[in-house]
Amino acid sequence: MSDEIIVVSTPYLPGHKITKTLGFTWGLIVRSRGLGRNITAGLRSLAGGEIHEYTQLLNQSRQEALDRLKEHAATMGANAVIGVSFDSSETGGVMTEVLAYGTAVVVEPETGAASPVRLG
Structure with missing residues (x-):
């Protein structure tokens, strides 16, 4: 689902039009x-450039956070x-936290002529 x-x-x-706002979701x-990734990444950081092990880990973490947001x-x-956004932080120097958050709503397709979007 x-x-x-x-x-x-x-x-x-x-x-679409928002028919109901359900609240904050994350x-x-x-x-x-x-340890293995830390050693490999540490060696790669000596040469400079992208550290592919960390890029892959963060991409996987971001996707998992997004999947959990949708489940919630x-x-x-x-x-x-x-209004979905991401935030991340490092904990204890060895762990990375990734948070996806937004507002859960119920929407339905608009019928008829589209109305202009007004912000602010």
């Missing part, structure tokens, strides 16, 4: 880099999440 959740970073969903993951929104009865 969470695969059906629409996720956008904007405060609205073009072509997905959180904390991952350890692990689905349990709230939402079919969309608007």
Whole structure:
């Protein structure tokens, strides 16, 4: 069911109207880099440039946080999440926290002529 959740970073969903706001939703993951990745990444950092092991870990973590956000929104009865953002931090020098958050809403397609979007 969470695969059906629409996720956008904007405060609205073009072509849809918000019929109900359900509240704040989030997905959180904390991952350890692990000893092997730390050693490999440490050696690569000596040469400079991108550290692929960390890039891969953060991409996987971001996707998992987004999947968890969608699962949480689905349990709230939402079919969309608007205003989605990500935040991350390091804990203890060996763990990375990735948080995806937004507002869970119920939307339905607009019928008729589209109305202009007004911000502010």
